[in-house]
Amino acid sequence: MMNIEVITAMKLRTMGRHFREGSKSVWRNGWMTVSSVGAVTTTLLLVGVFLALMLNLNQITQEVEKDVEIKVLLDRTLQEDKDISRVEKELNSISDVGSVEFSSKEQELERLIESMGDEGKAFELFDQSNPLKDAFVVKPSDPTDTMEVADKIRGIEGVSEVNYGEEIVQRLLQFNEYARTIGLALIIALVFTAIFLISNTIKITIIARKKEIGIMKLVGATNGFIRWPFFIEGMLLGILGAIIPIAAVVSGYYYLYYNLRDKIQFEFIQLLPFDPFAWQLSLLILGIGVFIGIWGSVMSVRKFLKV
């Protein structure tokens, strides 16, 4: 009877053999290896840059969205207690409304003065006869629902005006979407090119090994045993192709993050922190490289071995 240790030792030995065979082919295929690794490198470089851009853009959009608030200005004729608390109730009863905060016209004026800095002092004159209106600041529970929520608020009696930064939000969301679509299309095309080149490289290995494979089948090697070295070869090609992109993306992001961070003024533009983002991105790049490599080998192995 075979115990577990014996089986594990056997599997390890077999895996060792597959790795040796796979790496030998990587070496032996020479220029084909160089060209397919090159294709993976190009692909992953673009994927890496795009991902870094995309994820940061996402982050920025989310930050901006978080700050989206709807300002609800009230008719001046409303009765201080009765009418205002009615409006507040109605606001709260709208689904998708996250928070509702009352801001009296005095508070509004203070805010205005603050936000204008020195020039704001001029408005202090209005202290006595405040031209502003009482307001509610409403935050939607999901920023993408901003427009619908604003529309519903407009229907409430006693509301004179509804404002929100629709322009910026809409544009940012749209830009985000364009960038994503174009980037994804580009990446998918590149990934397929890389897969194709890898499967061609492995085809060469398979053709060179035809005799060997025939003998393996004849003496009763299992299909899995025959396939493994080719998977390993594809995987190694993917890993080799990931080295330069990872180095480039990590160092590039390091430079960007620590140099530009201080130069960018806007508060809402916050890059994702270098540690852990750079490492997560590296892992992702490596993963995509391995995926490309294995898929490329699966394609050619399936077609050529018919095992």
Next chain:
Amino acid sequence: MIEMQSVYKTYPNGVTALNGIDVHIAQGEFVYVVGPSGAGKSTFTRLMFREEKPTKGTVLVNDMNLSKLKERKIPKLRRQIGVVYQDFRLLPRLSVYENIAFALEVIEESPKNIRKRVMDVLDQVRLKNKARFIPDELSGGEQQRVSIARAIVNHPKLLIADEPTGNLDPETSWEIMSILEEINASGTTVVMATHSKDIVDKMRKRVIAIEDGLVARDEHRGDYGYEA
């Protein structure tokens, strides 16, 4: 050991190789398969190790129904069968020892077992002194002995040889035949397709003649029956 019942084989290009074969071969037999070129000899032997699948009929080898054998069960079948070809099919870059060991490595034998069994089988085919040679440094007869060693290193119950002496001179052919006889004497069933009238007529074993995809003759202690 081997049982064929009304076996038909038509290739996808329309060529009919076998036209209703019924054959029974018992464990431990030595069988020659003879017949004109293109009469179905090769197809007949290839059916036995599931290199080909019958179009119709049943092929049983060692109690396994090959017509119904699942793809992933083929390795299990092949490990019970040794195959020898006319052109040896050795790996040119590997030594004699490595060529034989390869057959055990790919079925995941332990290194200890591999060493022992390769040395045993090299002894059996009398090539112990050439273990480190590569195939190109050997004569045709020696190369065929290596390929026989590879076929039997796994102790198969059945050895199939497709014209194993086809590329060899008569003297070397006899060397090969004596090794095959020894293997048969130890209990292994041997099925050998051949064109050699000399060998068949002198060794007087069971002869199955295949013509036009049919068994034309099946005689114990038969002769070749065709002009040489």
